[in-house]
Amino acid sequence: xxxxxxxxxxxxxxxxxxxxxxxxxxxxxxxxxxxxxxxxxxxxxxxxxxxxxxxxxxxxxxxxxxxxxxxxxxxxxxxxxxxxxxxxxxxxxxxxxxxxxxxxxxxxxxxxxxxxxxxxxxxxxxxxxxxxxxxxxxxxxxxxxxxxxxxxxxxxxxxxxxxxxxxxxxxxxxxxxxxxxxxxxxxxxxxxxxxxxxxxxxxxxxxxxxxxxxxxxxxxxxxxxxxxxxxxxxxxxxxxxxxxxxxxxxxxxxxxxxxxxxxxxxxxxxxxxxxxxxxxxxxxxxxxxxxxxxxxxxxxxxxxxxxxxxxxxxxxxxxxxxxxxxxxxxxxxxxxxxxxxxxxxxxxxxxxxxxxxxxxxxxxxxxxxxxxxxxxxxxxxxxxxxxxxxxxxxxxxxxxxxxxxxxxxxxxxxxxxxxxxxxxxxxxxxxxxxxxxxxxxxxxxxxxxxxxxxxxxxxxxxxxxxxxxxxxxxxxxxxxxxxxxx
Amino acid sequence: xxxxxxxxxxxxxxxxxxxxxxxxxxxxxxxxxxxxxxxxxxxxxxxxxxxxxxxxxxxxxxxxxxxxxxxxxxxxxxxxxxxxxxxxxxxxxxxxxxxxxxxxxxxxxxxxxxxxxxxxxxxxxxxxxxxxxxxxxxxxxxxxxxxxxxxxxxxxxxxxxxxxxxxxxxxxxxxxxxxxxxxxxxxxxxxxxxxxxxxxxxxxxxxxxxxxxxxxxxxxxxxxxxxxxxxxxxxxxxxxxxxxxxxxxxxxxxxxxxxxxxxxxxxxxxxxxxxxxxxxxxxxxxxxxxxxxxxxxxxxxxxxxxxxxxxxxxxxxxxxxxxxxxxxxxxxxxxxxxxxxxxxxxxxxxxxxxxxxxxxxxxxxxxxxxxxxxxxxxxxxxxxxxxxxxxxxxxxxxxxxxxxxxxxxxxxxxxxxxxxxxxxxxxxxxxxxxxxxxxxxxxxxxxxxxxxxxxxxxxxxxxxxxxxxxxxxxxxxxxxxxx
Numbered sequence: 006x007x008x009x010x011x012x013x014x015x016x017x018x019x020x021x022x023x024x025x026x027x028x029x030x031x032x033x034x035x036x037x038x039x040x041x042x043x044x045x046x047x048x049x050x051x052x053x054x055x056x057x058x059x060x061x062x063x064x065x066x067x068x069x070x071x072x073x074x075x076x077x078x079x080x081x082x083x084x085x086x087x088x089x090x091x092x093x094x095x096x097x098x099x100x101x102x103x104x105x106x107x108x109x110x111x112x113x114x115x116x117x118x119x120x121x122x123x124x125x126x127x128x129x130x131x132x133x134x135x136x137x138x139x140x141x142x143x144x145x146x147x148x149x150x151x152x153x154x155x156x157x158x159x160x161x162x163x164x165x166x167x168x169x170x171x172x173x174x175x176x177x178x179x180x181x182x183x184x185x186x187x188x189x190x191x192x193x194x195x196x197x198x199x200x201x202x203x204x205x206x207x208x209x210x211x212x213x214x215x216x217x218x219x220x221x222x223x224x225x226x227x228x229x230x231x232x233x234x235x236x237x238x239x240x241x242x243x244x245x246x247x248x249x250x251x252x253x254x255x256x257x258x259x260x261x262x263x264x265x266x267x268x269x270x271x272x273x274x275x276x277x278x279x280x281x282x283x284x285x286x287x288x289x290x291x292x293x294x295x296x297x298x299x300x301x302x303x304x305x306x307x308x309x310x311x312x313x314x315x316x317x318x319x320x321x322x323x324x325x326x327x328x329x330x331x332x333x334x335x336x337x338x339x340x341x342x343x344x345x346x347x348x349x350x351x352x353x354x355x356x357x358x359x360x361x362x363x364x365x366x367x368x369x370x371x372x373x374x375x376x377x378x379x380x381x382x383x384x385x386x387x388x389x390x391x392x393x394x395x396x397x398x399x400x401x402x403x404x405x406x407x408x409x410x411x412x413x414x415x416x417x418x419x420x421x422x423x424x425x426x427x428x429x430x431x432x433x434x435x436x437x438x439x440x441x442x443x444x445x446x447x448x449x450x451x452x453x454x455x456x457x458x459x460x461x462x463x464x465x466x467x468x469x470x471x472x473x474x475x476x477x478x479x480x481x482x483x484x485x486x487x488x489x490x491x
Numbered sequence: 492x493x494x495x496x497x498x499x500x501x502x503x504x505x506x507x508x509x510x511x512x513x514x515x516x517x518x519x520x521x522x523x524x525x526x527x528x529x530x531x532x533x534x535x536x537x538x539x540x541x542x543x544x545x546x547x548x549x550x551x552x553x554x555x556x557x558x559x560x561x562x563x564x565x566x567x568x569x570x571x572x573x574x575x576x577x578x579x580x581x582x583x584x585x586x587x588x589x590x591x592x593x594x595x596x597x598x599x600x601x602x603x604x605x606x607x608x609x610x611x612x613x614x615x616x617x618x619x620x621x622x623x624x625x626x627x628x629x630x631x632x633x634x635x636x637x638x639x640x641x642x643x644x645x646x647x648x649x650x651x652x653x654x655x656x657x658x659x660x661x662x663x664x665x666x667x668x669x670x671x672x673x674x675x676x677x678x679x680x681x682x683x684x685x686x687x688x689x690x691x692x693x694x695x696x697x698x699x700x701x702x703x704x705x706x707x708x709x710x711x712x713x714x715x716x717x718x719x720x721x722x723x724x725x726x727x728x729x730x731x732x733x734x735x736x737x738x739x740x741x742x743x744x745x746x747x748x749x750x751x752x753x754x755x756x757x758x759x760x761x762x763x764x765x766x767x768x769x770x771x772x773x774x775x776x777x778x779x780x781x782x783x784x785x786x787x788x789x790x791x792x793x794x795x796x797x798x799x800x801x802x803x804x805x806x807x808x809x810x811x812x813x814x815x816x817x818x819x820x821x822x823x824x825x826x827x828x829x830x831x832x833x834x835x836x837x838x839x840x841x842x843x844x845x846x847x848x849x850x851x852x853x854x855x856x857x858x859x860x861x862x863x864x865x866x867x868x869x870x871x872x873x874x875x876x877x878x879x880x881x882x883x884x885x886x887x888x889x890x891x892x893x894x895x896x897x898x899x900x901x902x903x904x905x906x907x908x909x910x911x912x913x914x915x916x917x918x919x920x921x922x923x924x925x926x927x928x929x930x931x932x933x934x935x936x937x938x939x940x941x942x943x944x945x946x947x948x949x950x951x952x953x954x955x956x957x958x959x960x961x962x963x964x965x966x967x968x969x970x971x972x973x974x
Contacts, residue, residue, distance in 0.1 A: 047590070047591060050816055051811040051816070052571075052589070052590070052591070052817075053571060053577065053579065053584065053587065053589070053692040053811070053812075054570075054571045054589070054593055054688075054689065054690040054691055054692045054693070055689070055690070056688060056689050056724060056725050056726065057726065058723065058724060058725075058726055059726065086807050088806075088807050088810060088854070090810065090813060090831055092813075092815045092827065095811060095815075095816060096810060096811045097807070097809075097810020097811050097813060098807050098810055154815070154816075281855055281856045283806075283807070283851065283854035283855060283856075283859075284854075284859075285803060285804075285807070285854055285859070285863060288695075288696035288697035288727075288804055289693075289696050289726060289727065290726050291726055291727065
């Protein structure tokens, strides 16, 4: 049987929880982790007679998002009721936006890892983003034969961000989700906490023979709350669909859940069971009218966006696209990097980039620390970079100094270099003396080198560095040694 | 004393010739005597009323009294009252005690008005006769075999029976004006958005509006002025200045142009109503008003549009009554779905279930455009008709109801026949305009006839002025039923 070349089509719907103080239609707090039902007021539990009042902070965050992805902000959007019965949906309907969402269009430009160490550019278009309220939680485990209802989450503001079906692999989907995750934190509309459900992905996945224009039938994987699960779920789903079709089956439209334990997706409900949500405009809320003035005010308050900053890093600092993208992956990292460069000068921008992305990021990762909690401050790192730049220390010694800074052994790189006597030896006389000693003690290597064995040279350099306790300037060692052997 | 005008009662309170406690006691005694026959009240709050009356007397003694301080009043049971049963006329909420006050309730509480109880109503305000109440029908004080109208029938009957001088109501398709008409009192529904809906249990949100009952337009003006104002808790509440609606009462009617929609004076009106309305219009001409024929060509579409939009909104508004958090829950059920079905089937009466089903149907996929969207288009046309008509006149007048009060049970088996009784009132709600009904005379069987006045947005003061001037020249409003 000839194997078909399958093309994967993925679109994502991401629910971001907006970091407002209070709920989208009531004044109850949305702080995570409170005792059940203490953060649910009359509006949230849908007492008879209560009415929703829109939280302007939620709207403002939606505008911020729209502007940061180049979308248009609808001058008039409409809240609609999505009707269905469920115990954790107190009103029997969810207030959402249906026909007229607040944010229309926009796009994200991604750098997708190609799996071979490189990356390629990819543009994912957005369909829309709309405001809605979250439901409460049903607690099935703690109550024997009963279900507990916690309405603390009911009414929490969400911005549902819907992409076009533009992604062609799980890697692209993950890159998109990561970039979106970074962006919503960058513009400070969402805390991005995936464990607490602040950022949840639904993936619409289908496959089609490459070259076919028409989309295949999609299945929607619900509620993926980590990038790893997103990748695993999509990969499993793709293979499941291809296997099904190649075995002569047909994909049926369905909503599926991903089981992280088995790594499999399984159908939750088919299209036939799909609810008729009976959407209609919510008569308790006026259409949401957003003036140009409001939009412009929000635009004026937006921070420099990652795309613009990345371009600046490449243009002004001469960083590669990859480095610039990495450094703008989060606003905190970018801020740290900018602070480091500011403290040591633009001339050292490239070295700063290497340190922030390399040793610092690695060490933070190992210690499971956020960059905002880094024991080495931007100013301290800048001091270290400055001593590398002016040849006070070598890269090898710099790693030692960095470790010492991390462990709090000194206030600054200078203090540690001074206290631990790590200053690089650049006096040619002193280096010569060391080299002479090494040559005298390693006659065998000298002979080998003279016999044409290049490797012996490196061994001699190593011996010299060792003899200087790493402090000799490696370039000078090379130069003088070459002269002496030449 | 409670048969006097609010102005006179307030003056007597200030002069200490009567106390608020005496007024409340008098009101409670009238209720005790009359309610077994009328069934106007679902709940009588004797202790609460006397406590509020004592507090009112303290305020009056301290010179801190407003025009409503110490005045007994009744709230339609659609308004949430903290600590007092709020049933909405339904078994679903037969045990519901609200933890908060509706905006209207707290405004009137703060004004010092003394709530004596909660009045009977059609279940969830769905009905035109008060027969759909879980607590039994309210009877018309003019003839206890007749309906009082609905859905605010309890409030209208309580005022007509002189149990209270004033009462609140809500009007979604005529539920203040129609019972006012059938009970021979005055009732006003203001412009949509002037009375906060916060705490008023929703039937059809885009049409629901609180309203006021009293015997006279003057007293309605006093009550309505205390009920209106911007409320940030209701997004449809209008932010504007609210003048006292009684400011214009004394204005003579000379030069007033009254528009008579030819569609309202076509067939369908009973002779009783026609005669009384025409006599009232003659009285208006005597007072210096002129009448002009106007047209509301789409008025005939108001009933079908209303009976799509209102049930659609109701089907969603009533979804919260699911037996999960409060209200009626079936005693036995097998699973979640069964719990929903049984609780709602047991908790809601036939008319409510009928409207939920209709509303669910018209919002369903494939029917939405044909029904809901179409009805919204009709709604705009109806509003445009009024706008055009109100360019030719200052107020529109016509019958409130096509007939006088009908017999209990007479129409309850034929919902469409009952819906047609709303023919003159629903269009006003669809357009969001203010409307008033005042007594215009009596039919041959001694049952009251009401005349409806409709004005442009925010012309409540003009409507009340018009009715007040009529009431200065007539005495229909001061006739009391014997029951």
